[in-house]
Amino acid sequence: MEEDQGWVRLAGAARLGAGEMAGFSVGAQRIALYHLADGGWRASEDRCTHGQACLTEGYLEGNTVECPLHGGRFDLATGAGLGSPIFHDLVLYPVRVEGADVLVRPDASGEGAS
Ligand code: FES
Numbered sequence: 001m002e003e004d005q006g007w008v009r010l011a012g013a014a015r016l017g018a019g020e021m022a023g024f025s026v027g028a029q030r031i032a033l034y035h036l037a038d039g040g041w042r043a044s045e046d047r048c049t050h051g052q053a054c055l056t057e058g059y060l061e062g063n064t065v066e067c068p069l070h071g072g073r074f075d076l077a078t079g080a081g082l083g084s085p086i087f088h089d090l091v092l093y094p095v096r097v098e099g100a101d102v103l104v105r106p107d108a109s110g111e112g113a114s
Contacts, residue, residue: 050086
């Protein structure tokens with residue numbers, strides 16, 4: 001994976017089908033990449049804000065990801081937690097697609113996704 005002004009290239013990631021998600025290791029961080037059913041892309045840290053669960057081991061349905069541990073859900077349009085037991089929203093990272101690669105900018109928290 002190459003880095004360019006904070007953007008991290010996830011080589012071949014654009015092959016992830018719509019409605020699928022996957023986790024990628026970027027240094028010490030684990031990034032979750034979501035390919036939404038409508039074709040949009042979202043990325044976040046691959047960790048639930050409620051505990052130590054990997055969100056990519058949960059369920060992606062429409063624009064919502066559900067944590068595998070306690071069923072907490074996040075709206076991937078905004079990162080907002082959707083009720084109990086989630087008290088902290090998910091920070092979404094900017095995403096862009098270049099050919100077969102997807103680039104994410106993990107340090108640009110709070111700017112939303114494209
Ligand atoms: S760890 Fe995700 S809902 Fe509890």
